[in-house]
Amino acid sequence: MENQIIKNWISRFVKGIFIALGFILPGVSGGVLAAILGLYERMLDFMAHARQNFKRDFWYFLPVGLGGVVGIILLSNPLSYLLTTYKAIVLWGFAGAIVGTLPTLFKESSKTGRHWSDWLVLFATIIIGGVFLYNVAGLVGQLPVNFFSWLLAGGLIALGVIVPGLSPSNFLLYLGLFKPMIQGFKRADPGVFIPITLGGLVTLLLLSKIMHFLIRQYHAKVYHVILGIVIVSTVLIIVPPVADYSGFNLVSGIASALLFLIGTSIGLWMSQLEEKYKFRSVGGHISHC
Secondary structure (H helix, E strand, C coil): CHHHHHHHHHHHHHHHHHHHHHHHCCCCCHHHHHHHCCCHHHHHHHHHCCCCCHHHHHHHHHHHHHHHHHHHHHHHHHHHHHHHHCHHHHHHHHHHHHHHHHHHHHHHHCCCCCCHHHHHHHHHHHHHHHHHHHHHHHHHCCCCCCHHHHHHHHHHHHHHHHCCCCCHHHHHHHHCCHHHHHHHHHCCCHHHHHHHHHHHHHHHHHHHHHHHHHHHHCHHHHHHHHHHHHHHHHHHCCCCCCCCCCCCCHHHHHHHHHHHHHHHHHHHHHHHHHHHHCEEEECCEEEEC
16 A cells, blocks of 8 residues: 555656646647646646645645656756757657647547537637737737746746646747746746746636636637647747747758657657546546546
């Protein structure tokens, strides 16, 4: 029994490391990774009803949170180097990983049925979301790096957890906060970690209940919006201004194609984990498979 508890703790710690990818990798959503790893529904239920079963859920998610912090610190340094040296090539790998998750999201979007209006929501999200995201930098400009901008960054990261498919790193790139954030994570700078954590917690507490309600009442519509955002964000991370193709050659193109295929394979593999680790409602209580 004790060995099983330790194994479960380690498993959730490792999942936290993977979810950290959604905090710092452009085009990757922490919410999607949490859903794939079977943590999303329970996490959303915990945040939406924080006063109920707080002790039980707090200790359950503690190793996830610790894994997330460790993952951010460990991954920030190599990520900073790769995005500086091989940005476009690496982004193609990220795009492939997201493409690999699309079949699972498409299946989830039709779990309660699919109406013609859901297709309309999907296409409207792609068009409107694409135009907005592509022009967001010109609309709001780059933000100064200070305590309040880190609060905003934390809020955006939390949105990436609450809304599966939403990649906060994309917004942070457009706003000029991504690179200084990664540098702060590399140094384990409390001046970056603390306001981002505060902004994230406040956003989770304020919006998770709303998302909890929307998913249960408008499941198909919400997931078609999510699917549209995923498609748009995947395309936008491989086109300028996010991707930089200066000095791009045949070797770079081949490397990008290979990483895209590898990323797609990894995305498909991770999607298969959803059925193994997902939570299901049994008699009104959430249990873990």
